[in-house]
Amino acid sequence: xxxxxxxxxxxxxxxxxxxxxxxxxxxxxxxxxxxxxxxxxxxxxxxxxxxxxxxxxxxxxxxxxxxxxxxxxxxxxxxxxxxxxxxxxxxxxxxxxxxxxxxxxxxxxxxxxxxxxxxxxxxxxxxxxxxxxxxxxxxxxxxxxxxxxxxxxxxxxxxxxxxxxxxxxxxxxxxxxxxxxxxxxxxxxxxxxxxxxxxxxxxxxxxxxxxxxxxxxxxxxxxxxxxxxxxxxxxxxxxxxxxxxxxxxxxxxxxxxxxxxxxxxxxxxxxxxxxxxxxxxxxxxxxxxxxxxxxxxxxxxxxxxxxxxxxxxxxxxxxxxxxxxxxxxxxxxxxxxxxxxxxxxxxxxxxxxxxxxxxxxxxxxxxxxxxxxxxxxxxxxxxxxxxxxxxxx
Amino acid sequence: xxxxxxxxxxxxxxxxxxxxxxxxxxxxxxxxxxxxxxxxxxxxxxxxxxxxxxxxxxxxxxxxxxxxxxxxxxxxxxxxxxxxxxxxxxxxxxxxxxxxxxxxxxxxxxxxxxxxxxxxxxxxxxxxxxxxxxxxxxxxxxxxxxxxxxxxxxxxxxxxxxxxxxxxxxxxxxxxxxxxxxxxxxxxxxxxxxxxxxxxxxxxxxxxxxxxxxxxxxxxxxxxxxxxxxxxxxxxxxxxxxxxxxxxxxxxxxxxxxxxxxxxxxxxxxxxxxxxxxxxxxxxxxxx
Ligand SMILES: Cc1ncc(COP(=O)(O)O)c(C=O)c1O
Numbered sequence: 001x002x003x004x005x006x007x008x009x010x011x012x013x014x015x016x017x018x019x020x021x022x023x024x025x026x027x028x029x030x031x032x033x034x035x036x037x038x039x040x041x042x043x044x045x046x047x048x049x050x051x052x053x054x055x056x057x058x059x060x061x062x063x064x065x066x067x068x069x070x071x072x073x074x075x076x077x078x079x080x081x082x083x084x085x086x087x088x089x090x091x092x093x094x095x096x097x098x099x100x101x102x103x104x105x106x107x108x109x110x111x112x113x114x115x116x117x118x119x120x121x122x123x124x125x126x127x128x129x130x131x132x133x134x135x136x137x138x139x140x141x142x143x144x145x146x147x148x149x150x151x152x153x154x155x156x157x158x159x160x161x162x163x164x165x166x167x168x169x170x171x172x173x174x175x176x177x178x179x180x181x182x183x184x185x186x187x188x189x190x191x192x193x194x195x196x197x198x199x200x201x202x203x204x205x206x207x208x209x210x211x212x213x214x215x216x217x218x219x220x221x222x223x224x225x226x227x228x229x230x231x232x233x234x235x236x237x238x239x240x241x242x243x244x245x246x247x248x249x250x251x252x253x254x255x256x257x258x259x260x261x262x263x264x265x266x267x268x269x270x271x272x273x274x275x276x277x278x279x280x281x282x283x284x285x286x287x288x289x290x291x292x293x294x295x296x297x298x299x300x301x302x303x304x305x306x307x308x309x310x311x312x313x314x315x316x317x318x319x320x321x322x323x324x325x326x327x328x329x330x331x332x333x334x335x336x337x338x339x340x341x342x343x344x345x346x347x348x349x350x351x352x353x354x355x356x357x358x359x360x361x362x363x364x365x366x367x368x369x370x371x372x373x374x375x376x377x378x379x380x381x382x383x384x385x386x387x388x389x390x391x392x393x
Numbered sequence: 394x395x396x397x398x399x400x401x402x403x404x405x406x407x408x409x410x411x412x413x414x415x416x417x418x419x420x421x422x423x424x425x426x427x428x429x430x431x432x433x434x435x436x437x438x439x440x441x442x443x444x445x446x447x448x449x450x451x452x453x454x455x456x457x458x459x460x461x462x463x464x465x466x467x468x469x470x471x472x473x474x475x476x477x478x479x480x481x482x483x484x485x486x487x488x489x490x491x492x493x494x495x496x497x498x499x500x501x502x503x504x505x506x507x508x509x510x511x512x513x514x515x516x517x518x519x520x521x522x523x524x525x526x527x528x529x530x531x532x533x534x535x536x537x538x539x540x541x542x543x544x545x546x547x548x549x550x551x552x553x554x555x556x557x558x559x560x561x562x563x564x565x566x567x568x569x570x571x572x573x574x575x576x577x578x579x580x581x582x583x584x585x586x587x588x589x590x591x592x593x594x595x596x597x598x599x600x601x602x603x604x605x606x607x608x609x610x611x612x613x614x615x616x617x618x619x620x621x622x623x624x625x626x627x628x629x630x631x632x633x634x635x636x637x638x639x640x641x642x643x644x645x646x647x648x649x650x651x652x653x654x655x656x657x658x659x660x661x662x663x664x665x666x667x668x669x670x671x672x673x674x675x676x677x678x679x680x681x
Contacts, residue, residue: 001544014513014540016470017563018587020572159476165467169476172469177591179567276514276540277467289489290518291466 001027005193007313011280015192019172022179027194029099034201039098046090050123051080053087053205057213057371062340067360070369072222073343074210074238076376083346083376084206084234085116089185091202093120096183103182104128107171109136109164109230110300111143112346112376113187118152120185128152131170133163136300143380161294164304168278188231189308192279196308203237210371211241218369224249226359227373228351229322230266230301232308234375243319252311253355255297255348256324266295267324268307269315282309298327298388299347299381329354334378334385344378347385412504412532415559415582418457419617419639428676429640430630431619432647432669433460433510435478436495437487439655444482447651448499450662455673458506458534459499460621460642463492465512470539472594474645477652489515496531506534508561508582513538516549525552535559535582543572543579550579561585564610566602577614584610586620586638595625595645604636611637627675634676643672 001024005011015023033039047053055075064071076084089106096104104126108114114130121128130147134156137144144154160166168191175184189199214222225242227235229252242248257265265271268283275284277292285293285305297303314320325333330347333354338344345353349372356372359365378385386393413421422429432451437444448459464482468475487495496507509528516524516538528536536558541549543562553560559582564573566587577584588603589596603620610618620633621642630641647665654661 004544013542013544015542016539017542018470018565018567018591020542021567021569159473160467160480169467169469173472173592176470274517276517278469279540281517284514286514286518288518290514291483291488292514 001193002031003027003193005197007310008316010282010309010312011193011196013192014276014279014281016176018176019179019192022175023192023194025099029095030194030198033095033098039094043091043094046094047087047205051086051090052078054209055079057210057217059217060341063337066340067357068366069360070218071356071360072214072369072371073374074206074371075374076206076234077343077345077349077374081116081119082379083112083116084203084237085113085187086119087205087237088187088199088202088233089113089116089120092183092185092198093117093124093126096126096185097124099183101181101183102126103178104185105131105171105174105182106185106187107131107164107167108187109167109303110380111136111140111147112301112380114147114152114154115143115150117185117187118147118150121152122150129174130154131157131167131174133157133161133167135162136164140300142383163294164300165292172278188233189236189310190231190278190280190306196280196310199233200236200240200310203233204240206234206237206373207239207241210238214371220369221245221248222371223368224251224359225371225373226251226253226352226356228253228302228348228375229269229307229311230255230304230348231306232311234373236308236310238371238373239314239320250314250320251355251359252320252322253351254322254324255295255299255302255351256326256329257296257298259326260324264296265324266297266302266304268305269311269322270324272305274312277306280309282312283307283315298330298384299351301346301348302351323355325351325354331385331388333357338378343374345374346376346378347381349373349375412534413506415458415506415534415617418506422457422639426678428634428638428678429457429619430455430669430673430676431458431460431640431642432456433462433621433642433644434647434651435462435464435475435482436492437464437482437485438478438648438651439481440485441487441491441495443655443658444495445498446658446662447665449502450666451669452503454666454669456505456669457640458508460508460510460644461496462510463489463515465515468512470592472592472645474595474648474652475593478648481655489519493527493531496533500532507532508535508537509533510537510539513541521548522552522555525556525558529556529558533558535561537561537563537585539563543576546579563587564606566606573610573613577616580616583617583619583639584614585642586610586618587622588620588633589623593622593645595649596623599624599629599632603633607633607636607638627671630672631675634678641672641676643669
């Protein structure tokens with residue numbers, strides 16, 4: 001490997017030997033193509049014409065008025081397939097094509113990343129297999145169908161807890177077996193090097209656009225940026241451009257599930273500890289021996305017992321602050337944005353909205369300029385939200 | 394359980410300086426024109442005492458060394474057979490401390506080399522130095538972490554050296570020449586050759602490329618080579634040893650027997666005995 005893939009002490013390459021050559025190949029392709037003119041032109045084309053970039057930075061007038069702040073929403077929810085995930089799948093998918101890979105595999109929780117990968121597989125004519133925990137397959141029938149209609153094969157995972165972490169385990173196993181012709185398209189800023197760096201690279205488009213847009217609209221940087229954190233890709237995508245601007249507060253919102261005390265949550269940075277999971281040293285939810293715990297969040301995208309290593313670094317450096325929001329608070333965020341602004345957020349993004357409300361209500365934050373990364377739209381969550389709210393649809 | 398003493402066993406042991414090293418084991422085998430048969434099981438599958446009975450059965454079949462896995466919730470380098478074994482052990486209440494306890498119990502009746510297979514998070518969480526220290530105290534000969542490539546192994550190597558434990562590294566088909574050199578320099582005890590593309594699990598046959606790779610490593614280094622992952626029949630054991638490997642590590646094939654029969658312990662032990670005895674017999678080197 002050319003680089004160590006470390007953020008401070010976090011990150012690294014905790015990978016089985018069989019994968020090392022593939023990771024070396026991937027790293028060198030990434031280092032080559034990230035600055036390659038032709039590659040970037042083609043990627044820009046697809047981001048614009050296929051995915052619908054740039055996304056707007058939208059001033060949420062009604063909420064701004066209600067809360068006494070200037071609240072901007074970065075509208076990643078407007079992207080094709082419904083979330084920021086497509087930025088990364090287009091980037092990695094195109095790279096896989098340039099590398100001559102014949103097949104894509106991906107893990108998915110709720111299905112957002114699986115759908116974005118299936119779309120890119122269809123676009124580039126690459127057979128795509130998506131691993132999905134059996135529990136999630138049952139909860140997200142519609143998304144399974146969406147992937148299948150795009151030509152992807154959804155493989156239910158019956159091992160372990162039958163959720164996202166097991167889907168990742170299974171994807172890694174597939175990759176170990178088929179490493180020569182297959183690209184493993186990891187969906188967040190996690191895993192072994194070069195994934196955290198590469199996924200971040202493809203998501204920084206969010207922060208770059210945001211910076212230009214806010215400077216144009218407000219003639220100054222925002223006071224705070226708020227984003228939800230599962231693996232951490234939408235958050236790092238919007239944070240990274242602002243990390244050098246120390247006056248901009250960065251807040252990551254984790255899935256608080258039933259509350260930290262309940263033990264049922266996905267708040268890895270708030271309540272976890274250092275450990276090695278899925279290829280990197282970061283924070284994980286684990287017992288005193290290092291056995292990985294199951295996470296819980298109402299939103300499948302935040303339902304993961306690990307977190308990207310760069311967030312562990314930002315957390316310990318105190319450059320970003322990590323908080324959590326419970327399932328029921330997130331549901332309130334979901335309703336709040338829907339009824340004040342006519343925008344239904346994904347339940348993941350609703351965590352960021354819920355924390356934004358809490359933040360804006362503090363007297364010391366009155367009048368601040370707040371940017372919330374609206375990572376995805378709520379369509380996928382309507383059945384779930386309805387059932388929690390006791391509505392039959 | 395009727396436990397016969399091992400013919401080749403260097404006798405009862407109790408202090409660490411009478412434990413057999415890999416070097417001594419390979420020398421002993423070479424004299425007898427045999428390769429090593431090294432079974433792998435997960436400590437405490439299906440539960441602690443039965444698992445110990447399994448170890449005794451493996452010794453009766455002629456195991457030359459043991460590989461013992463510490464159960465982990467997310468064993469990404471393993472196939473479904475070993476993952477289920479991990480989960481059965483965890484469900485029966487195994488944890489790191491009990492796994493060490495398991496090693497100590499094994500040490501009451503054998504002095505052959507014992508290697509651990511441990512996912513790195515279990516080591517990291519306990520503290521690398523602390524883990525190796527405890528391993529030494531329990532009589533462990535070597536440690537292998539399936540998810541710890543040389544890039545990340547500095548701390549582990551230091552601890553291994555400090556406590557005189559062999560740090561084992563994997564080599565795969567995909568490992569390139571320069572890297573192979575580097576690994577051979579870092580490793581001690583033996584080189585663990587991954588015989589298949591993919592994870593652990595039973596396979597139909599040994600790939601030709603495995604045979605080539607054995608030769609490639611033998612040309613590169615004086616370290617003995619043991620082949621694992623996918624060695625599931627006595628014919629595989631024979632093939633890799635004829636190809637020049639010094640030993641074969643067999644996991645999934647034994648664990649499949651445990652999986653299918655753990656509710657009938659006597660039958661399970663019989664089946665393990667039968668299967669593994671055949672494997673040991675296949676380690677005889679035929680001069681062609
Ligand atoms: C809309 C949305 N937001 C956020 C996430 C969480 O992922 P990350 O933290 O990588 O942005 C997901 C994951 O599925 C998602 O679908």
